[in-house]
Amino acid sequence: MRCLVVLIGISLSAPPLARAGVVKYGLIAGNNRGEPQEVELLYAQDDARRIARILERVGGFRPENLTVLAEASSDDFRTALITLNDRIRQDLQNSDNEVLLFVFYSGHADSDELHLGKTALPIPELRRLVRGSAASFRILLLDACKSGFLTRVKGGRPVESFDIQVDDKLGTEGTVFITSSAADEDAQESDQFGSSFFTHFFTSGLLGAADYSRDNKVSLAEAYRYAHEQTVKATSKTWAGTQHPTFQYDIKGKGDVVLSDLALDRYDKSALTFETPGHFLIMKNNASGSVVAEVSSLETNRRVVVEPGTYFVRERRADELREGTVAVSSNETTAVRTDEFERIGYARLVRKGGTGRRIAHGPQLFYRFRGEVLNGLGPMHLFGVSYPVVLPWFTLTPRIGYGQARAENDILEVETREVDLLVAATRAFDWSRFTVAAGLQIGGAYWGQRFETPGLAPDRDAFGFLFGGIGTATVHLPEGFHAEVTGEALTYLVGIGADREGGGVGTALTYGFGVSCGRFF
Amino acid sequence: MRFYSAALIPLFAFSLLSACGDSLADIHYKGDALATIRGELHIEATNRPNDTLQVTLVWAVEDLIDFRVNEDIALEGDSFGRYEIEMLVPPPDAALNVDPETGGRIGFANIFAYDDPNGDGPINLGNIEAENYATLLFRMRGGSPNIMLGYAKDSFDVGTNIANELGTALSPGYFLVRFDGDCYCPFSSDPCQDSNGQTCDVRLDMTVLPLDTDVDLSLVNDISDFEAVPTPDWLFF
Numbered sequence: 001m002r003c004l005v006v007l008i009g010i011s012l013s014a015p016p017l018a019r020a021g022v023v024k025y026g027l028i029a030g031n032n033r034g035e036p037q038e039v040e041l042l043y044a045q046d047d048a049r050r051i052a053r054i055l056e057r058v059g060g061f062r063p064e065n066l067t068v069l070a071e072a073s074s075d076d077f078r079t080a081l082i083t084l085n086d087r088i089r090q091d092l093q094n095s096d097n098e099v100l101l102f103v104f105y106s107g108h109a110d111s112d113e114l115h116l117g118k119t120a121l122p123i124p125e126l127r128r129l130v131r132g133s134a135a136s137f138r139i140l141l142l143d144a145c146k147s148g149f150l151t152r153v154k155g156g157r158p159v160e161s162f163d164i165q166v167d168d169k170l171g172t173e174g175t176v177f178i179t180s181s182a183a184d185e186d187a188q189e190s191d192q193f194g195s196s197f198f199t200h201f202f203t204s205g206l207l208g209a210a211d212y213s214r215d216n217k218v219s220l221a222e223a224y225r226y227a228h229e230q231t232v233k234a235t236s237k238t239w240a241g242t243q244h245p246t247f248q249y250d251i252k253g254k255g256d257v258v259l260s261d262l263a264l265d266r267y268d269k270s271a272l273t274f275e276t277p278g279h280f281l282i283m284k285n286n287a288s289g290s291v292v293a294e295v296s297s298l299e300t301n302r303r304v305v306v307e308p309g310t311y312f313v314r315e316r317r318a319d320e321l322r323e324g325t326v327a328v329s330s331n332e333t334t335a336v337r338t339d340e341f342e343r344i345g346y347a348r349l350v351r352k353g354g355t356g357r358r359i360a361h362g363p364q365l366f367y368r369f370r371g372e373v374l375n376g377l378g379p380m381h382l383f384g385v386s387y388p389v390v391l392p393w394f395t396l397t398p399r400i401g402y403g404q405a406r407a408e409n410d411i412l413e414v415e416t417r418e419v420d421l422l423v424a425a426t427r428a429f430d431w432s433r434f435t436v437a438a439g440l441q442i443g444g445a446y447w448g449q450r451f452e453t454p455g456l457a458p459d460r461d462a463f464g465f466l467f468g469g470i471g472t473a474t475v476h477l478p479e480g481f482h483a484e485v486t487g488e489a490l491t492y493l494v495g496i497g498a499d500r501e502g503g504g505v506g507t508a509l510t511y512g513f514g515v516s517c518g519r520f521f
Numbered sequence: 522m523r524f525y526s527a528a529l530i531p532l533f534a535f536s537l538l539s540a541c542g543d544s545l546a547d548i549h550y551k552g553d554a555l556a557t558i559r560g561e562l563h564i565e566a567t568n569r570p571n572d573t574l575q576v577t578l579v580w581a582v583e584d585l586i587d588f589r590v591n592e593d594i595a596l597e598g599d600s601f602g603r604y605e606i607e608m609l610v611p612p613p614d615a616a617l618n619v620d621p622e623t624g625g626r627i628g629f630a631n632i633f634a635y636d637d638p639n640g641d642g643p644i645n646l647g648n649i650e651a652e653n654y655a656t657l658l659f660r661m662r663g664g665s666p667n668i669m670l671g672y673a674k675d676s677f678d679v680g681t682n683i684a685n686e687l688g689t690a691l692s693p694g695y696f697l698v699r700f701d702g703d704c705y706c707p708f709s710s711d712p713c714q715d716s717n718g719q720t721c722d723v724r725l726d727m728t729v730l731p732l733d734t735d736v737d738l739s740l741v742n743d744i745s746d747f748e749a750v751p752t753p754d755w756l757f758f
Contacts, residue, residue, distance in 0.1 A: 376548020411551035411609055447545055455610040457552035463542035497544040500553075504544075 023091060024061045025084050025135065026102040028052040029069040029077055034108025034115035043189050044106040045070045047143065047199040051104050054206050058260040058305055061102070074119035077105075078129070085133045092134050100257075101135035106199060109144030137257060139220075143180050143196055144187060178224055178247035180231065188240050193291045198245060201230040204293035206260040208271070208304035216303070220257040230296055262305050269331040271305045272313070276338065283312040287323065303333065315341065321349050345476035346520035347390040348430045360390040362480065364518030368401060371510040373492050377416055380405040386516065390428075395437060397424045412453030420445035424470050435474040442467040445492065464494030480520045487513045554607040556695035558632065558670060560736040561603055574662060576604050576738065578630040578670060580616030604738070606632075608695055612672050622682050625675030627691070629698070633664040634738050663740035668730070671696045689729050697730040 030048025032041040052068045055061040067080050088099050108115035113122045130140045180198035181187040193200040202223055210218045210226030228245045235243040274280055279296045283289040289312060293304050308330040315322040315338040324341030328334045346360035368382040384401030404417040422443030428435050445464045451457035468490035476482050489511050496506035617628040677683040677691040684690045687698060704713050704721035715721045
């Protein structure tokens with residue numbers, strides 16, 4: 001559990017400035033460790049570094065104006081902020097620049113103070129330091145648990161989006177506070193994203209996912225709207241419960257605050273363009289790479305800036321996943337066409353999650369070669385139908401099979417026909433296009449024995465109980481088709497004896513293997 | 522609990538079915554016995570028989586050397602007190618004779634005890650053909666003096682010669698028949714003769730016995746000492 005607070009404060013109390021350049025200063029801090037009794041976070045410092053990198057790249061922050069702190073104490077944080085404020089004052093004294101101050105903290109906190117390791121920074125003091133800055137825009141962003149307490153006290157409330165009528169001409173004043181969670185909620189980290197939920201979506205938004213207006217600029221309102229929507233959606237599926245970002249602001253003026261300019265990329269103009277609406281997860285290099293951004297868009301041609309390189313893109317659809325790799329060259333925009341991607345089979349999709357699909361099922365035809373059940377009766381060739389039902393954690397596969405075998409001794413020939421009905425419960429593990437599964441199965445069987453003899457051998461009808469282990473290996477084919485090989489070990493409990501009605505129940509161990517093919521729907 | 526209860530239902534169902542169904546026969550099952558011949562061994566010989574003593578059926582056909590052996594059964598136990606032969610199949614057609622009157626097929630077999638000292642397994646037709654009759658006789662240690670096993674492949678109704686001789690109609694299947702007396706009268710006009718070739722006038726009496734009748738076997742030192750009832754040659758047609 002991550003206890004993070006996101007507080008974005010924009011204080012626009014400075015008097016209107018001349019329309020010179022806008023200089024952006026940032027203090028970015030991340031602390032994985034809080035108070036001794038608090039669980040160490042995994043991604044707070046990574047989040048801070050990611051925020052800094054994105055702000056530098058598309059936010060218009062010069063590297064020399066960004067101060068990044070990791071595992072800092074409250075004194076370190078306080079000193080860094082005061083130093084930034086001094087620089088801002090000097091800048092304003094020496095130029096007609098307008099200044100934006102962006103303060104970000106990711107780490108532990110409670111309703112009263114930030115927990116910077118074993119030290120604490122009272123939030124009221126932090127607010128005063130930010131408000132006291134001479135910067136025209138003052139943005140404070142905190143990421144920790146129960147941060148909504150701040151906005152609640154100050155009149156903040158959870159909202160899906162807001163419209164800050166402030167433009168980048170800075171002719172306005174006011175204050176905004178945004179938190180990643182409500183006052184009584186925990187903020188959560190995601191191992192899948194390698195980040196906190198809110199920061200993951202906030203940074204994705206800054207990279208272009210939140211460019212609702214499609215003007216190649218992401219405003220504060222757009223970034224918050226995107227982060228809010230996606231955080232609520234994503235955390236609604238977690239056991240910790242839904243996380244509701246909140247905000248509170250006090251500003252005057254009109255326009256909007258542009259947090260990132262996608263055309264401003266300081267180093268490169270590389271980007272991915274998603275031609276179709278959808279939900280896309282972008283990872284660096286391959287499927288196990290770090291998550292770069294997540295794009296959820298109802299519109300076509302959503303553009304996300306990325307660094308040149310190779311990216312693994314996963315599109316989540318209601319009924320399938322599409323995965324593929326795209327290469328992004330320097331200063332080029334690469335179109336992502338998921339029609340050309342590998343489509344993940346339905347069964348894998350259920351196990352993988354993330355699409356809302358909770359079940360996959362479909363018929364299979366199978367052939368099985370099974371060793372003899374009783375001494376000398378010979379192996380059996382079974383044909384039949386199965387119907388696997390794939391659930392997120394296991395697969396249930398009922399099957400019915402029919403087979404027959406012939407054997408003979410010096411007196412008679414016996415034909416044994418078998419109908420068996422089993423249910424297997426297996427746990428599957430996916431690797432690329434392959435799935436292996438292992439589990440248990442249980443069922444019953446009917447045997448009919450017919451004898452050819454010059455003597456006397458009445459027909460027999462026997463019933464038995466069987467159970468055992470089963471293992472499968474599956475290769476997934478297009479359109480939900482799949483082929484599978486199976487191995488199994490079975491124990492039969494059945495009446496055995498030369499006396500048709502007087503045999504005792506005995507056990508028979510045997511094995512089997514087979515092939516099957518089918519399709520999931 | 523509801524889930525576990527539901528899961529147990531098929532378990533109980535299959536268990537019940539296992540109890541209700543027939544047993545499954547394995548490859549050793551050779552069928553149910555059409556007839557079971559059992560009885561006691563009377564050890565009259567001074568030489569105790571070897572442990573390799575076996576009981577066999579020798580089907581009587583016209584050429585006596587052409588033995589038709591149905592099955593050899595090893596005797597179990599030390600006492601040789603009792604034996605049992607399960608007849609799982611009918612005799613081969615070659616062991617049967619065709620009744621010229623009805624065209625029905627019927628056969629009779631002597632029940633012999635024989636020794637298998639070299640342990641070369643049961644006697645079968647191939648083995649016997651490879652041996653001479655004397656060797657086979659040398660192996661004989663005794664048999665039933667007056668009871669033969671019969672097999673009717675077809676029915677013999679009342680009024681037929683076979684039914685008249687046996688004193689009863691025959692349905693298809695195995696039967697036991699006891700021969701009493703020492704005077705045989707052939708169907709031909711030839712006179713009746715006893716075992717010494719002397720003319721006699723008392724017919725050999727044949728009685729069909731229930732299949733569960735004990736057929737006792739007498740063991741002798743020398744097979745020539747074994748006195749069996751004369752086999753009527755009409756059996757060979």
